[in-house]
Amino acid sequence: MYKMYINPNIKKGHINKEIYGHFSEHLGRCIYEGIFVGEDSHIPNTRGMRNDVVAALKAIKVPVLRWPGGCFADEYHWKDGIGPKENRKKMINTHWGGVVEDNSFGTHEFMELCEQLGCEAYINGNVGSGSVQEMNEWIEYMTFDGVSPMATLRAQNGHPEPWKVSYFGVGNENWGCGGNMTPEHYANMYRRYQTYVRDYNSDSKVFKICCGANSNDYAWTKGVLETCFKNAPEHLHGFMDGLSLHYYTLPKDNWQDKGNATGFDEEEWYTTLEKTLRMEELVKRHSTIMDEYDPEKKIGLIVDEWGTWFNVESGTNPGFLYQQNTMRDALVAGINLNIFNKNCDRVKMANIAQMVNVLQSVILTEGEKMILTPTYYVFYLYKNHQDATLIHSHLQTTTIGSKAHQVPNLHESVSMNEEGIINITINNLSVTESYEIESILTDWNIKDVKGTILTNKMDAYNSFEQPEAVGLADFTDFTLTEQGIKFTLPPCSVLHLEAK
Ligand code: AHR
Numbered sequence: 001m002y003k004m005y006i007n008p009n010i011k012k013g014h015i016n017k018e019i020y021g022h023f024s025e026h027l028g029r030c031i032y033e034g035i036f037v038g039e040d041s042h043i044p045n046t047r048g049m050r051n052d053v054v055a056a057l058k059a060i061k062v063p064v065l066r067w068p069g070g071c072f073a074d075e076y077h078w079k080d081g082i083g084p085k086e087n088r089k090k091m092i093n094t095h096w097g098g099v100v101e102d103n104s105f106g107t108h109e110f111m112e113l114c115e116q117l118g119c120e121a122y123i124n125g126n127v128g129s130g131s132v133q134e135m136n137e138w139i140e141y142m143t144f145d146g147v148s149p150m151a152t153l154r155a156q157n158g159h160p161e162p163w164k165v166s167y168f169g170v171g172n173e174n175w176g177c178g179g180n181m182t183p184e185h186y187a188n189m190y191r192r193y194q195t196y197v198r199d200y201n202s203d204s205k206v207f208k209i210c211c212g213a214n215s216n217d218y219a220w221t222k223g224v225l226e227t228c229f230k231n232a233p234e235h236l237h238g239f240m241d242g243l244s245l246h247y248y249t250l251p252k253d254n255w256q257d258k259g260n261a262t263g264f265d266e267e268e269w270y271t272t273l274e275k276t277l278r279m280e281e282l283v284k285r286h287s288t289i290m291d292e293y294d295p296e297k298k299i300g301l302i303v304d305e306w307g308t309w310f311n312v313e314s315g316t317n318p319g320f321l322y323q324q325n326t327m328r329d330a331l332v333a334g335i336n337l338n339i340f341n342k343n344c345d346r347v348k349m350a351n352i353a354q355m356v357n358v359l360q361s362v363i364l365t366e367g368e369k370m371i372l373t374p375t376y377y378v379f380y381l382y383k384n385h386q387d388a389t390l391i392h393s394h395l396q397t398t399t400i401g402s403k404a405h406q407v408p409n410l411h412e413s414v415s416m417n418e419e420g421i422i423n424i425t426i427n428n429l430s431v432t433e434s435y436e437i438e439s440i441l442t443d444w445n446i447k448d449v450k451g452t453i454l455t456n457k458m459d460a461y462n463s464f465e466q467p468e469a470v471g472l473a474d475f476t477d478f479t480l481t482e483q484g485i486k487f488t489l490p491p492c493s494v495l496h497l498e499a500k
Helices: 051-059 071-075 107-117 132-143 149-156 183-195 218-229 234-239 266-293 327-342 374-385
Strands: 002-014 021-023 064-067 091-093 099-101 120-125 167-170 207-214 242-249 300-308 347-353 363-366 369-372 389-395 399-401 406-408 410-416 422-428 435-441 449-455 472-475 478-480 484-489 493-499
Touching: 002 410, 002 422, 021 300, 051 107, 051 363, 051 369, 064 107, 064 167, 064 347, 107 120, 107 132, 120 132, 132 149, 132 183, 167 183, 183 207, 183 218, 183 234, 207 218, 207 234, 207 300, 218 234, 218 242, 218 266, 242 266, 242 347, 266 300, 266 327, 266 399, 266 406, 300 327, 327 347, 327 374, 327 410, 327 422, 327 449, 327 493, 374 410, 374 422, 374 449, 374 472, 374 493, 389 422, 422 435, 449 478, 484 493
Parallel strands: 002 435, 021 064, 021 347, 064 120, 120 167, 167 207, 207 242, 242 300, 300 347
Antiparallel strands: 002 389, 091 099, 363 369, 389 410, 399 406, 410 422, 422 493, 435 484, 449 472, 449 493, 478 484
């Protein structure tokens, strides 16, 4: 019997809804086909956005969406994507398959998508190949409410009202595809570019995100913060509100052969989960460096790219990063979201890469068909953590896995929402074993519990032929005790318990 201690009296912080954020890049079939099909498409759409995809995304309460990249962001010139579509410039998407980008999805279309989803907009600006003026004018175009050259242009293009830009990234991966800069060089660029990301809208401030590290590149974090904080007025905390972090889970340490999305063995299951659990250490160690400069944690860690990265599905364009999604991805999602919840004092946003048809997607499409992936269902189960309060939990675990790759058998996080409902999300990482769990709640009398579970064999997935092979089921196999809830968690599962 594994004991899970929960103390609702110990409140540990606010879980920003943005931790459940998403990322959509001009990459492969994410935007085009996956989300945007154009008004003339035979696929049912509203102003060009697929109705089926938008409805599914609304059901998981997408809180924030990052766009237009990724590596694409540092090659994107926003003025190419406004005005009459027939006049929009065509460009080569050099990073992703060398295909023609016709710019038919631009700023107006992205803002329309955010409106349909009811989510915040996170725009990623271009530092690598863009000018300060271009970045400055983009912000003016989107947010200025008054008479100005960019506001007038926006009105001429059919949108007199300004939009709200909640988050703005000043460059992406500037240590790599965003310009191959050193931390000091980028930090100086950041200081300069961010100056012109103006707050035109007096009632909504733009949250500025500085480009942070890849994985365990702690020297980048240190170097960027050192330069950004040098002689900076204290109240501006290094001129940033957020610092990003990217970490992808690859089963093999080999970019030429990362491992396949399906058809893997148990060893690869445990290797993958072990690698994804490294997110905890990355968050903690980057945060500790941030503490040196920002002990009050005013700067958020923004994990704006995370998820699995496998070999592409055979027969697909290698530049399109299209991969299937199994129960292993579901466990990866559950573990990472628990980690973000538990580190919500520092992690203020996270964006899974990427929303549709690219890497660890919640949705896959093929023509007019759409399927929901196991990862989608995890976001569905975890949605009640959004904007809730993290409460203290401790779960007894044991180490399982192969000799070389060991992981805890169980992984959890617990929150309480405004109505006083406790939401428990718990993962069983074992491929074969079920575990009996007894939760013990301090000073809490549970009257009612509702359970929902995602469980299947480790490599089960939904396909266009079998779209409902993996899905949610009611979980009723629990008993209420004087102290809490007792239940048995089946192998390879993600469970959500809602306790009143
Ligand atoms: O998500 C795919 C790519 O991964 C992004 O464009 C880039 O930022 C990262 O390297």
